[in-house]
Each structure stands twice: as C-alpha cells, then as structure tokens.
Amino acid sequence: MSAVFNFTFVPWFRSVAPYIHKFRNQTFVVGVTGEAIAAGKLQSIAQDLALIQALGVKIVLVHGFRPQVNEQLAAKGHAPRYSHGIRVTDSVALDCAQEAAGQLRFEIEAAFSQGLPNTPMAGATVRVISGNFVTARPVGIVDGVDFMHSGLVRKVDVGGIHRTLDMGAMVLVSPFGFSPTGEAFNLSMEEVATRVAIELKADKLMFLTEVAGIRLNPLEAEGEDNPVDTELPLDVAQKLLAQLPPATLPTDVGFYLQHCVKACKEGVERSHILPFATDGALLLEVYVHDGIGTMVIDERLEELREAKPDDVGGILQLIEPFEKDGTLVKRSRTEIERDISAYTIIEHDGVIFGCAALYPYPEAGTAEMAAVTVSPQSQGTGDGEKLLKRIEQRARATGLKSIFVLTTRTMHWFLKRGFQPVDPEWLPEQRKAKYNWSRKSQVLVKYL
Structure with a gap:
C-alpha cells in the first residue's frame, strides 16, 4: 500500500x-x-x-x-x-x-x-x-x-x-x-x-x-x-x-x-x-x-459557547497543526484542562472548528486573547469574527478596558478588526515576565 x-x-x-x-x-x-x-x-x-x-x-x-x-x-x-x-x-x-x-x-x-x-x-x-x-x-x-x-x-x-x-x-x-x-x-x-x-x-x-x-x-x-x-x-x-x-x-x-x-x-x-x-x-x-x-x-448548526472539560480533546486536535507549524505556542493537555473555563469554542455537529481563550489581567484592566484558531475547513466563513466578538463580550462583562494578542503570522487579520500595534513593554508586568523575546511576537491591542 x-x-x-x-x-x-x-x-x-x-x-x-x-x-x-x-x-x-x-x-x-x-x-x-x-x-x-x-x-x-x-x-x-x-x-x-x-x-x-x-x-x-x-x-x-x-x-x-x-x-x-x-x-x-x-x-x-x-x-x-x-x-x-x-x-x-x-x-x-x-x-x-x-x-x-x-x-x-x-x-x-x-x-x-x-x-x-x-x-x-x-x-x-x-x-x-x-x-x-x-x-x-x-x-x-x-x-x-x-x-x-x-x-x-x-x-x-x-x-x-x-x-x-x-x-x-x-x-x-x-x-x-x-x-x-x-x-x-x-x-x-x-x-x-x-x-x-x-x-x-x-x-x-x-x-x-x-x-x-x-x-x-x-x-x-x-x-x-x-x-x-x-x-x-x-x-x-x-x-x-x-x-x-x-x-x-x-x-x-x-x-x-x-x-x-x-x-x-x-x-x-x-x-x-x-x-x-x-x-x-x-x-x-x-x-x-x-x-x-x-x-x-x-x-x-454552529454553536458558539464556552468550553467544558469534555472539549479538551477537540481543542487539542484543532490547535495541534498550528502548534507544529509555529503559528501557535504549544500548550499541554494539562494546561488546557486547567484553563478550560477561559476558552470559547465554535462547535458544528459535535466537532470543534474554532476556539479562543481569554486570560484576564484585572490589575491592568486588560486581558489576553490567546490560542485563536479556526479550522482550515471553516476559514473565510466568519468564525474568527464570531470568536472575537464573544471574547470582547466576556472582557467587557468583567469590566476590562482592552484585549491584546501576541502573534507572529496573523497581524493583518487583527489590524483589520481594530487592533493597534504596541511595544512589548506595554504588556502587564505579569505577562511581560513570560514574553518570549526570541520569538519576537507582535503585540496588538484593541480598546473596548
């Protein structure tokens, strides 16, 4: 064969x-x-x-x-x-x-x-x-x-x-x-x-x-x-x-x-x-x-909702190809299980086709939108915009004033949707301490 x-x-x-x-x-x-x-x-x-x-x-x-x-x-x-x-x-x-x-x-x-x-x-x-x-x-x-x-x-x-x-x-x-x-x-x-x-x-x-x-x-x-x-x-x-x-x-x-x-x-x-x-x-x-x-x-059929523990496997399967090609930073199953309440997903007939996570930094009045992923089968259908809107709603509901992303390959997508580039020094101190300077990710901010 x-x-x-x-x-x-x-x-x-x-x-x-x-x-x-x-x-x-x-x-x-x-x-x-x-x-x-x-x-x-x-x-x-x-x-x-x-x-x-x-x-x-x-x-x-x-x-x-x-x-x-x-x-x-x-x-x-x-x-x-x-x-x-x-x-x-x-x-x-x-x-x-x-x-x-x-x-x-x-x-x-x-x-x-x-x-x-x-x-x-x-x-x-x-x-x-x-x-x-x-x-x-x-x-x-x-x-x-x-x-x-x-x-x-x-x-x-x-x-x-x-x-x-x-x-x-x-x-x-x-x-x-x-x-x-x-x-x-x-x-x-x-x-x-x-x-x-x-x-x-x-x-x-x-x-x-x-x-x-x-x-x-x-x-x-x-x-x-x-x-x-x-x-x-x-x-x-x-x-x-x-x-x-x-x-x-x-x-x-x-x-x-x-x-x-x-x-x-x-x-x-x-x-x-x-x-x-x-x-x-x-x-x-x-x-x-x-x-x-x-x-x-x-x-x-596409259901936009917050993730549950049973969704961990589907999220891992979705983001794995993007981790391999360097688009996303690799996350372990343990890390996703720990942070599952931070994730929003798009599910279609029991299959997860999109996800994004919200990590708040309340002391700085902002939050990171991370692990933003849309399956190649669904790209161009508006699923990315749906995820972004839900993340923005979650951020506003907790009184945050902005959201930010770190990206190496999709900067233009975020710029078209109201994000602005800032220096990594802008990041909250807690997040700046984990910033990978060798990866040189672009930092983009959207004010809500």
Whole structure:
C-alpha cells in the first residue's frame, strides 16, 4: 500500500469519525425520486444507504415513481394529468401507479440483496421491510378539479415503523396509502417523506432529486466549486418561499424547499436537497463538513459557547497543526484542562472548528486573547469574527478596558478588526515576565 494513500486515507477517515459517532442510532428519512431510479442510480444509492445503515443509522426509504407511472400511461395511450402540482389519478392512472410501485419495490429489494465479492455490498445483510405504514385520505375536489384516486397522508404508523427499525431493518415506504375502508390512494413521494419524518421526529429528511440545491444569489456562484448554498437557515428559507410563485414542477425552486421548510417547522432539525447526479451525494452530505446540496435548518448548526472539560480533546486536535507549524505556542493537555473555563469554542455537529481563550489581567484592566484558531475547513466563513466578538463580550462583562494578542503570522487579520500595534513593554508586568523575546511576537491591542 502506497505511502501517499496512507497519508490521504488516515486523516480523511479520522475526520469522518466524529460524524459516525454523531449519527449513530439517529433516524434518517430518505426520499428518492423516480427520476433517480430511471437514470440508473439505484445501485449506487442502495450501496451508499447500506453503508450508512452499517454505520448505525436507522433509515426509512421513501421512493417516488413519477416517470415510471408516466411511462405506463404512455404505453396505454393515456396522457398524464396534473393540477395544483398534484397528479390527477383516474382508474387508469391508479392501475399504472400500482404496477410501477410493484416493479420498483422489486427492483429496490433486489438492489439491497446483492452481496457480490469486491463490491460495496459484499458481506452486507440489509433487510428491507415494507408494509401498510401510511393511512390516506382523498384529496377530493379542489377548485372544480376532481383528483379521484389521488390522496394525502392521514396517519403514519409510527409504532410499527419504530419497531421495524429497532429490529435492524430498513423500512421501505411506497407513495401509496390506504383508507380504513381499504381504498388505495396515489400519494406524492415528497408529502409522504415529509409526513413520515415529522411523525417519527426524524433527525434528517433527505431528498435525492434532479435538483442540485438552492442558491439565493446565482451571481455569487460564479467561480465557486459548489453552485448552491449548503446551509439555509429556516427563516431565510421561509422568506424565499414567500417571494416565489407556487411550485408545481419538481424543477421549480420551491418544490422541494416547501417540504424542507414544513419538516423543519414541525421538529425535523435538518432537511436536505441533494443531486442524484453526483455520485455519492448521500455520503458527501452526511459525512463531509460542508456537504454537497442545500440543508435547511431550524437554527444554525454552529454553536458558539464556552468550553467544558469534555472539549479538551477537540481543542487539542484543532490547535495541534498550528502548534507544529509555529503559528501557535504549544500548550499541554494539562494546561488546557486547567484553563478550560477561559476558552470559547465554535462547535458544528459535535466537532470543534474554532476556539479562543481569554486570560484576564484585572490589575491592568486588560486581558489576553490567546490560542485563536479556526479550522482550515471553516476559514473565510466568519468564525474568527464570531470568536472575537464573544471574547470582547466576556472582557467587557468583567469590566476590562482592552484585549491584546501576541502573534507572529496573523497581524493583518487583527489590524483589520481594530487592533493597534504596541511595544512589548506595554504588556502587564505579569505577562511581560513570560514574553518570549526570541520569538519576537507582535503585540496588538484593541480598546473596548
């Protein structure tokens, strides 16, 4: 095995580990469009879902079948009809939907049953269980349009789904529901997935669709690797929806966004819109910091807070590379544990991406802002400014008049944020006694 492979694989695998721990025993509802299956993506999607499940995630898979039903209708010389963004399901369309659902269920179960050597499914045992988990009601007549056998979700068998997941199986839900009288109704995958996620209190709702995601300002996407906004706060998503015309087509900006917003408003912390055209989109979204699609969240995932003893390991891991290259002065674990109450951190999904410490010198009316670190993955996102503002707030709260930093490489960053250079002789006597004259650190002060 080459040294280059070791060099790239080991750090990557270590970076993924926090997300594996974070999502273990969580529940994801994944909505896969019929377009993804028609595009030949089922095999790779099944492999990725099997891997995610193997890492301890409970999965409910909801499949769509829009193009498959339209294909069946075309074969019978019957044109598809839509109104208000919903299929009008007459008796012919209902037969086509049942045929398409049966065929897709067969294909999905087959995809999860494969275990050939030298494939991602080798050695995997994925039990896929489907059933009548959804009770439906008719859409009825809307604005003079009779939707006939089209329905909406009335109730989700939450207990049955949870019991199935607790058995270690993956739950498969087709966009069909049955009334208490046994009548079948054709449902939309998007509504089913959203209602199931809400009723289960799922940790994630993920739509794997033909839409890459959402960009609030398309002009900002020029020259960027990812053309979409990877994180969309719920309030911003709601304002965007209010500005858009009603979405009737899957490619309309608001089509999937409206379901993501609904899920987040009703308790699902994170809802995602992912492009099935990107190989491994599910893995990239779940196990990579920035993800690949657009995530709607009911609050920003980055939590700015004071550090606790359990954060010592994360702080050490964050600052170690900067200590090695000389950007930061080396600090021992004992020193960080002793001073942990001085630290402020930025945490994202259980991973620490930024930290700074405040060491007060009350007799001089000032404090040192030390160990200022932002992970390379988060640099340029404003995390440094957030840390600085929190440190300033902490300093003001204790009646201090200024904060100062010692730096050898990041002087310009601090100068842009109101710091002024001073002679090391300015330092409080207690701090001056520990000043490393051979390191020649610049001393910068900001008056509060």
